[in-house]
Amino acid sequence: AQQYTIKFATLATDGTTWLNVMREFDAAVRKESGGRLGFKLYAGGVQGEDKDVMRKIRLGQLHSAGITGVGVGEISSKLRIHDAPFLFEGPEEVDFFLKTFENELSAEFTKNDFVNLGWAEVGFVYVLTNKPVRSVADMNGVKMWAWEGDPIAAAAFQSLGISPIPLSVTDVLTSLQTGLINGAYTSPLAAVALQWNTRVKYMLNVPLADASGAVVVSKKKFDTLPADLQEILLRNGRKYMGELTRKSRDENAAAIQTMRRNGVTVLEVADPKMLKEFAATGKKARQSLVGKLYDQDFLNRVEKAVADFRATQRSKK
Amino acid sequence: MRYVLAVDRGLAKAETVLLVIFLGTMVLLAFAQVVLRNVFGTGLVWGDTIVRHMVLWAGFVGGALAAFEGRHISIDALTKFLSRRVKHGTAAITHLFGTIVCYYLAVASWTFLTAEMEAGGEFVLGLPGWTAMAIIPAGYVMIMLHFGLKVIEHGWWTVRPPAEGGA
Amino acid sequence: MATWLIAAGFVLLALFGAPLFTIIGAAAMLAFTAQEIDASAVIVELYRIGSNPTLVAIPLFTFAGYMLAESKAPTRLVNLSRALFGWIPGGLGVVALVTCAVFTAFTGASGVTIVALGGLLYPILMNEKYGERFSLGLVTTSGSLGLLFPPSLPLILYAVIAKISVDQLFAAGIIPGIILVLALGAYSIRQGIAQRVPRTPFSWREVFVALRATAWEVPLPVLVIGGIYTGLFTATEAAAVTAFYVLVVEVFVYKDIKFFSDVPRVMRESMLLVGAILMIIGTAMGLTNYLVDEEVPMQLFEYTKTFIDSPVLFLVVLNVFLIVVGMMMDIFSAIIVVVPLIIPIANAYGINPVHLGIIFLANLEIGYLTPPVGLNLFISSLRFHTPVFTVVRSIIPFTIILLLALLVITYVPELSLFLVRAFGVQ
Ligand code: NA
Ligand code: NA
Numbered sequence: 024a025q026q027y028t029i030k031f032a033t034l035a036t037d038g039t040t041w042l043n044v045m046r047e048f049d050a051a052v053r054k055e056s057g058g059r060l061g062f063k064l065y066a067g068g069v070q071g072e073d074k075d076v077m078r079k080i081r082l083g084q085l086h087s088a089g090i091t092g093v094g095v096g097e098i099s100s101k102l103r104i105h106d107a108p109f110l111f112e113g114p115e116e117v118d119f120f121l122k123t124f125e126n127e128l129s130a131e132f133t134k135n136d137f138v139n140l141g142w143a144e145v146g147f148v149y150v151l152t153n154k155p156v157r158s159v160a161d162m163n164g165v166k167m168w169a170w171e172g173d174p175i176a177a178a179a180f181q182s183l184g185i186s187p188i189p190l191s192v193t194d195v196l197t198s199l200q201t202g203l204i205n206g207a208y209t210s211p212l213a214a215v216a217l218q219w220n221t222r223v224k225y226m227l228n229v230p231l232a233d234a235s236g237a238v239v240v241s242k243k244k245f246d247t248l249p250a251d252l253q254e255i256l257l258r259n260g261r262k263y264m265g266e267l268t269r270k271s272r273d274e275n276a277a278a279i280q281t282m283r284r285n286g287v288t289v290l291e292v293a294d295p296k297m298l299k300e301f302a303a304t305g306k307k308a309r310q311s312l313v314g315k316l317y318d319q320d321f322l323n324r325v326e327k328a329v330a331d332f333r334a335t336q337r338s339k340k
Numbered sequence: 341m342r343y344v345l346a347v348d349r350g351l352a353k354a355e356t357v358l359l360v361i362f363l364g365t366m367v368l369l370a371f372a373q374v375v376l377r378n379v380f381g382t383g384l385v386w387g388d389t390i391v392r393h394m395v396l397w398a399g400f401v402g403g404a405l406a407a408f409e410g411r412h413i414s415i416d417a418l419t420k421f422l423s424r425r426v427k428h429g430t431a432a433i434t435h436l437f438g439t440i441v442c443y444y445l446a447v448a449s450w451t452f453l454t455a456e457m458e459a460g461g462e463f464v465l466g467l468p469g470w471t472a473m474a475i476i477p478a479g480y481v482m483i484m485l486h487f488g489l490k491v492i493e494h495g496w497w498t499v500r501p502p503a504e505g506g507a
Numbered sequence: 508m509a510t511w512l513i514a515a516g517f518v519l520l521a522l523f524g525a526p527l528f529t530i531i532g533a534a535a536m537l538a539f540t541a542q543e544i545d546a547s548a549v550i551v552e553l554y555r556i557g558s559n560p561t562l563v564a565i566p567l568f569t570f571a572g573y574m575l576a577e578s579k580a581p582t583r584l585v586n587l588s589r590a591l592f593g594w595i596p597g598g599l600g601v602v603a604l605v606t607c608a609v610f611t612a613f614t615g616a617s618g619v620t621i622v623a624l625g626g627l628l629y630p631i632l633m634n635e636k637y638g639e640r641f642s643l644g645l646v647t648t649s650g651s652l653g654l655l656f657p658p659s660l661p662l663i664l665y666a667v668i669a670k671i672s673v674d675q676l677f678a679a680g681i682i683p684g685i686i687l688v689l690a691l692g693a694y695s696i697r698q699g700i701a702q703r704v705p706r707t708p709f710s711w712r713e714v715f716v717a718l719r720a721t722a723w724e725v726p727l728p729v730l731v732i733g734g735i736y737t738g739l740f741t742a743t744e745a746a747a748v749t750a751f752y753v754l755v756v757e758v759f760v761y762k763d764i765k766f767f768s769d770v771p772r773v774m775r776e777s778m779l780l781v782g783a784i785l786m787i788i789g790t791a792m793g794l795t796n797y798l799v800d801e802e803v804p805m806q807l808f809e810y811t812k813t814f815i816d817s818p819v820l821f822l823v824v825l826n827v828f829l830i831v832v833g834m835m836m837d838i839f840s841a842i843i844v845v846v847p848l849i850i851p852i853a854n855a856y857g858i859n860p861v862h863l864g865i866i867f868l869a870n871l872e873i874g875y876l877t878p879p880v881g882l883n884l885f886i887s888s889l890r891f892h893t894p895v896f897t898v899v900r901s902i903i904p905f906t907i908i909l910l911l912a913l914l915v916i917t918y919v920p921e922l923s924l925f926l927v928r929a930f931g932v933q
Contacts, residue, residue, distance in 0.1 A: 030800075069799045071555060078551045081455055084544045084800070097461070166381070171388055186382045191560040194741050197674050201738030359778050360771045363570060367754065370563065370747030374740045388560065391747075395785070396557045398566055402782020403528075405775065412526030413783050413840065419524050434525035441529040444536055444546065445790075452550040473554060483786075 025053075027060045027248055029240060032070035032079070033089035040270050041143075042066050045089065045238075048263035055255045060248065062087070073097065086244035091145055092175070092235045099131045100316040104325055105144075105235035107312065108179035109305025111329065114272055117144065117233050119332045120325065136242040140256065141264025145234035146210040146275040151223040153205040157290050159183060159300045167206040168195055174315060176208070179231060182308040196222060210234060211278035212271065220282045226289045229301050238264055341496055348489045352408040355401050355482065362398040366391055386464035393463075393472045400479025407438075407486035425501040432494035435487045442484035449477035513537065527840055528783075532790035538797045549793030556789060560743055561667045566781045567746035568658050571753040572613045573777035574770075575724070576623040578763035583721035584610065585627060590717040594709035597699020599635055601692045603628045603645055608653030608688050609728065613749075621650035621886045629891060635704055644901035647887040648691065648909070651875040654838075655684035655868055658731055658745060661838055664784075665864045668846045673742040674735055678926040679861045683869060683916045690912040691905060723756045736930060784839045791843040798848070808852045818856040822917055825849065826870060833874015838882075841871055865923040869913050876902050876909075 035041035042064075049062040070076050070085060073094030079085040088094060092106040104110070111117050121128070121142055132139045150156060152165055162183045169176045169187030180187045188204050198204045199222035207219060208231055214220050238260060245253060283289055292298055309326070313319050369384075370391045377383050406412050419427050453470050461469035517530050536546040556562055575581075588602040595601055606628070611620045625646035632642035654661050657677035666673040698704075718725065730752065731745045740748055757764045764770060798804065815821050832841050846867065853863045875883045878899055888895045916922055 065799070070796070071552075072558070074558070075551060075555055078452075078455070078459075078554075079548065081459060082545055082548060082551060084539075084548045084551075097459075171385065177385060188377060188383055189385060189388055190741065193670070193672050194560070194743075197672060198738065198741060201736060203738040203741065356771065356775050360774050363566065363774045363778055366563070366566060367570070367747065367750045370567065370744065371751040374744050374748055378739060391563055392560060393557045395562050395566055396554075398778050399556070399782050399785030399789075402778035402780075403786040404782070406779045406783040406786070407526075409779065411779050411783055412528060413787055414524045414526050415521045418522045430523045434520055434523055437520055437525050437533075438529040441533045441536075445532050445549070448536060448546040449550045451545060451547040452554070455547070472557060476550060476553065 025058055025061050027252065029060070029062045029087045029244060030065070030085045031062045031087040031089070031238075032065040032076045032085050034068040034072065034091070035089060036067040040274060041089070041267065044263055044267040044270065048238075048259055051259045051263070052255055055259070056252055060252045060255065080241050083241075083243070087140075087238065087240040089143065089238050090236065093173070094239075095235050095237055096316070098135045098137050098239065101318075101321060102128060102131055102235070103175065103316045104321065106175050106232050107305075108175065108182070108232050108308040109230075109301055110309065110325070111147075111233045112230070112333070114147075114233075115336065116329055116332060120329060123328050124325065132239065133242065137239045138242055138245045138257075140238045140240055140260030141267075143236045143238060143264045143267045144271070145236045146212060146271055147230035148208050148210050148232050148234050149214075149229075150206060150208045150227045150231055151214060151219060151287075152225045152227070153199070153223055155225050155288075155290060156206075156227050157292055158294075158297045159304055165206040166202075166204045168198065168204045168208075174312065175232065178308040178311045179305075182304045182311065192217075195219065199223060211275045211282060215278045215281050220285055220287055224286075224288060226279070226282060226287050228289050228291050229298070341493070344489050344492050344496075348408060348486060348493075351482065351485060352405055355404050355408070359398060359401045359405065362394050362401065366394040366398065369394075389464045396472075397475045400475045401482070403479060404482035404486060407483045407490075410490070425498060428494045428497040428501070432491050432498055435490040435494060438487040439484055439491060442480045442487060446477050446480035446484060449473075449480055453477055526786070528786040528790045531787065531794050531844075535790055535793035535797055538794070542797075542800070544800075548796065549790065552792040552796040553789035555792060556785065559667060561663060561673055562788075564658065564663045564673070564743045564746035565660060565784065566778065567750040568613065568660060568663070569781050570774060570777045571746070571750045572610075572619060573773050574750075574753045574757050574764065575610070575613060576619045577769065577773050578757040578761060580721070580724050580757070580761075580763075581606070581610065581624045581627050583717070583724065585624070585631075587714075587717040587721050587725070589707070590710070590713040593707035595696060595699075596706060597696035597704060598706060599632060599704070600637065600641075600645055600695025600699055603632065604649055604652060604688055604691055604695065607646070607649030608656060608684070611649075611651065611653035612656035612659045613727070620653075621646060621883060622890055625650060625887070626890060636702065637698070637704060638702060640901045641698055641702075643887070643891060643893060643898060644903075644905050645691075645695065646891075647883055647898055647902050648876060648905040650883040650886065651872045652687060652691065653684060654872055655680035655687065655865065657681070658742070658749070661842060661868050661871070662864075663742075664788075664839060664842050665846065665868060668842055669850055669860060669864060671860050671864065674930075675861050675927050676864050677732075677735070677742060678930045679865050679923040680868070681926055682922045683865050686916060686922065687869070687872070687909060687912050690908050694904065694908050723760050727752070787840050788843050791840065795844070795847045804848055804851045807848060808855060811852055812855075815856075818858060819918075821853070821856045822858070822866070825853070825866065826913065826917060829867060829870035830873060830877065833871045834877040838868075838871045838874065841874070842867070859920055859924060861927055862920040862923045866913075866917050869916050873906060873909050873913060876906050 033042070033045065045064065049064065053061045070079060073090050074097060076085060076088045076090065077094055077097040080088060092103060096103045111120070129139060154165065156162055156165065162185055165185055167180055167185050167187040168190055169180060170192065171189030176187065190198055190204070195204070195207055196218060199207060199219060207223070209217070209219065248256065279289065309322060313322055369387055373383050373387045419430060422430065453473055453476070456470045456473055463469050463472040517534060521527065521530050532549065535549045539546055539548045584606045585602065588606045589599070592598045592601045592605065607620050607624050610624050629642055629646050632645065633639065653659065657680065662676050662680055663673055666676045727749065731749055734740050734748060735742050735745050758766050758770065764773065815824060832845055850860065850863070854860065878884060884895055884898050887893070887898045
């Protein structure tokens with residue numbers, strides 16, 4: 024009989040790749056543990072959003088969750104460097120960062136009574152608008168939505184010189200339609216799922232940030248498991264979350280194509296001067312978050328590692 | 341008996357003042373957000389968060405006043421057929437039940453609040469997260485007090501039924 | 508065994524008038540504790556109120572509605588409707604229906620309509636020889652008519668609990684709401700002809716005078732709807748604009764309400780209702796979360812699936828079920844407790860969630876009029892000093908008409924969904 028049940032909650036809904044992979048993960052764990060260990064899944068946000076779910080985990084009502092940056096930040100704000108504006112230009116850089124700082128990041132989870140079973144990013148986030156935006160200057164006058172209480176979006180848009188309009192996510196679609204806002208940001212996959220792509224004309228093809236995500240389990244629950252089950256959980260977590268990350272990157276790329284097909288113009292920024300401006304804005308925004316989310320030393324080390332990696336990658340080409 | 345009623349009313353008066361403050365803040369701040377956006381193209385980042393919490397705050401104080409006035413939503417299908425004295429008796433019992441439940445709700449809220457204090461986190465404008473939630477245990481305590489005083493009142497009238505036409 | 512005893516105790520306490528929130532709260536805390544989960548799980552759910560942007564509309568619209576009720580707006584509104592519809596046979600009945608519907612949309616179907624407008628209309632109806640039974644039935648029924656019109660409180664609450672967007676639900680309610688008004692309007696006209704009620708001749712002058720008297724209040728619905736669909740503000744912010752606008756107009760323009768002596772009293776009165784609703788919402792969210800935690804909705808669905816295989820049959824069962832719910836519970840508790848349970852099931856049968864909301868609310872609108880707990884029956888009985896039995900008898904023809912209209916609304920989803928698509932708010 025099943026001795027250990029991990030109660031797990033996520034915002035992802037049934038039928039999505041996210042949940043399908045999670046079910047595969049659960050099946051693998053059940054099989055390898057001989058039925059001793061398994062997840063009880065609460066999908067579609069029935070247990071609430073990240074902050075609610077984290078409260079329930081602290082309370083012991085739930086044990087595990089698939090969370091986005093907000094939830095990751097609840098564990099430790101330092102981890103949110105993953106979501107910092109204009110830090111990464113592509114998935115290779117993200118993978119490099121996670122590998123290089125693996126021990127430091129894991130320690131951050133454990134220190135705060137969590138175990139990270141695997142990173143599973145939401146994906147690169149793009150700015151969607153109803154007027155063409157190809158440069159920092161074009162941002163001027165965009166009525167940009169921002170997720171209220173999201174310090175990263177606030178910092179990013181502040182350094183871009185716009186004061187965003189805080190609205191709840193459910194109000195964004197109608198507000199794009201009515202013109203209350205004419206700009207928003209999210210991952211392509213989410214944009215299509217939320218139908219935002221039907222209400223915007225342009226997508227700026229410079230990623231604003233890479234939105235993080237992870238599957239975590241409370242250390243309290245993890246410690247009740249015998250060593251062999253812990254190993255099964257960690258190994259499969261890594262395996263399936265890696266698979267999920269690959270799949271979601273493919274799906275995000277496909278979602279951009281869907282948006283194109285449905286009439287969204289994807290704006291490329293070819294001018295290196297313009298790209299440099301975006302990079303400079305990002306640097307400023309990341310700096311403004313020092314002391315709020317992470318310390319100066321950590322930011323310096325991450326920025327340097329990513330810059331070195333980018334240089335070696337370019338020299339290879 | 342007179343003191344019980346006086347305490348009950350005094351508490352209700354203080355709650356009315358709080359209510360006016362909370363609802364007033366809600367109306368002005370929420371309206372200001374619309375004006376700021378449409379006229380000045382900006383908004384207060386912390387504005388909506390405060391307004392949403394004012395719902396919670398006004399709701400709990402309103403709930404306390406509803407307890408004072410006996411206006412909480414109830415089914416109450418049987419008491420219509422009872423004599424006045426028995427009615428006071430059942431009211432004493434239902435209010436005693438309410439007092440006990442609110443005590444446990446207050447305890448649960450306190451547990452929630454202390455967990456939040458340990459977890460840290462910010463509300464807005466540098467205020468710690470638990471400040472936004474403090475109304476929950478406080479609110480249940482206020483309701484508990486009103487219910488408790490009503491137990492004494494109805495208990496009194498059950499033992500000493502007033503003359504018809506009285507309270 | 509112990510569980511059943513406790514449940515029976517709760518039912519008994521409820522029937523003797525214990526506040527519902529104490530019963531729901533006790534049940535939720537006991538249920539979690541039995542699962543060895545700390546009772547503060549209830550509070551974690553309750554605290555989600557503080558992160559719900561749509562809920563903000565509830566206190567703001569309620570306050571605005573109470574301000575209107577307290578001012579002379581009801582009289583001005585009746586005068587205008589009379590000038591517009593008084594010439595129709597049975598016109599006064601139509602006047603009552605239309606004014607009550609508009610008013611209920613703003614006061615949130617809280618019974619205020621019966622107290623404020625019913626008290627005004629009932630003597631006029633009686634004067635003009637509509638007969639006691641018809642008059643009483645009309646004002647009682649009108650008390651909940653209009654809760655499908657924006658920005659009514661039940662619409663907002665439903666959107667909150669069902670996690671659908673308010674502006675979609677606002678658009679969806681308009682046509683079904685009009686259908687209910689038309690159906691009862693037709694009955695009223697028929698009654699007016701049958702009882703040979705005298706008519707008032709139509710006069711442009713009177714329309715103009717009445718319109719000028721209420722010139723500051725008439726634009727309110729346009730302001731609300733127009734503001735939302737032109738992007739001036741969101742549906743929730745519309746509540747703030749309405750509250751502020753009504754405050755200024757009634758205090759400083761019409762001077763019906765005194766700022767220092769009346770406004771705090773109206774604030775208190777309106778927040779009493781909001782507090783009462785919120786206490787139930789809070790604990791009911793906790794109880795619902797327990798059901799979710801135990802996967803009850805899923806089991807309920809599995810069970811339903813075994814004997815209902817078509818959406819049509821499901822809708823029939825749903826209608827019957829909701830009317831029973833409406834008989835037992837008030838509308839706010841019903842939304843909070845029942846909606847989370849039926850949504851996953853209705854989804855599986857392919858019922859559009861917005862249409863489901865309209866079906867649900869139209870059903871509960873009738874629930875206001877069904878004994879033993881039809882709230883408006885009691886309010887009417889209190890307000891007009893009439894035994895509840897007399898009130899119940901008076902509303903029978905009205906209830907039958909509403910039930911027929913309900914069937915139309917239920918089985919023709921297009922009536923609810925047409926405007927949603929037309930406004931492009933899907
Ligand atoms: Na009403
Ligand atoms: Na009812």
